[in-house]
Amino acid sequence: MRTIKEQRHVAKSTTTPLFALSSRFSTKANDLISFAMLHNFDGIEYTIQAETSQELKNDIANMEALVASGFEIRYHLQFRKVELAHRNKEHAENSLNHIKECIDVIQVLGGKHIIVHLCLGSRFALHDMKYEHAVKYLAKVADYATARDITACLENIPYGFTNTPSGFMNLIKNTGVSATLDIGHVAASPVVLDGTITDTAFISEAAPYILSAHVYNIERFDEEMKKGFHIAPTNKEDMKLRLEALGQSNCSWYLIELGDQAEILQTAAYAREVLV
Numbered sequence: 001m002r003t004i005k006e007q008r009h010v011a012k013s014t015t016t017p018l019f020a021l022s023s024r025f026s027t028k029a030n031d032l033i034s035f036a037m038l039h040n041f042d043g044i045e046y047t048i049q050a051e052t053s054q055e056l057k058n059d060i061a062n063m064e065a066l067v068a069s070g071f072e073i074r075y076h077l078q079f080r081k082v083e084l085a086h087r088n089k090e091h092a093e094n095s096l097n098h099i100k101e102c103i104d105v106i107q108v109l110g111g112k113h114i115i116v117h118l119c120l121g122s123r124f125a126l127h128d129m130k131y132e133h134a135v136k137y138l139a140k141v142a143d144y145a146t147a148r149d150i151t152a153c154l155e156n157i158p159y160g161f162t163n164t165p166s167g168f169m170n171l172i173k174n175t176g177v178s179a180t181l182d183i184g185h186v187a188a189s190p191v192v193l194d195g196t197i198t199d200t201a202f203i204s205e206a207a208p209y210i211l212s213a214h215v216y217n218i219e220r221f222d223e224e225m226k227k228g229f230h231i232a233p234t235n236k237e238d239m240k241l242r243l244e245a246l247g248q249s250n251c252s253w254y255l256i257e258l259g260d261q262a263e264i265l266q267t268a269a270y271a272r273e274v275l276v
Contacts, residue, residue, distance in 0.1 A: 041071075045074045074113040084138055085119055085129045107150060118134050187218040
């Protein structure tokens, strides 16, 4: 029998795939709107990086301009210090409160989807993370969002609690969030890189919960710069099997998560060839 939290998930979507532009291209609303209109994108996914109340207030005008465009806008909460899974209880609770503040702003703007992460800013400080806090506070985010008619999705990343199918699925099932599947992070997962599981098997395990995806080829980590970079596909075959696996899920929102104009357009073209 499904739990109450699991009942939030629905049958496989049969809607036409929507292709979205990432604010990696630009953080300016006018740039995003113009590019999306010119190149027939269906929506825009805006990354909120404001980690204080004041920074969030400063970002509202930009978000209001995006909403006024008429495009569907979804929100990607990408924080380095705000961390639900932090082992320090005060830190985790302050992080929860900030995400709630973001949700309140998004509700006023009419937004219906948010994406959150665990351990994102702690690649080299995983000892500061606590799994019980991840479950407790992620569940609170899911409940708070649901009460405001907003769907909270958890994104997989290549380290921490979400870099394996079992870790990712346990968090989803125990908290009531849905999934945003990043196919570049799947390709960079240690269990995929070492051959324990295939990238398509990773996607298939999460399939019933996937509502959106981040599309590019793979994330490569630069050891000298201590930074991850999204690498675009060189041909359709680079992503074909992963996109086909996504096509068997609930996913209907495909964010082209790249910043370079030519790479965005080429990757979107490859994805359309597979999915449409």
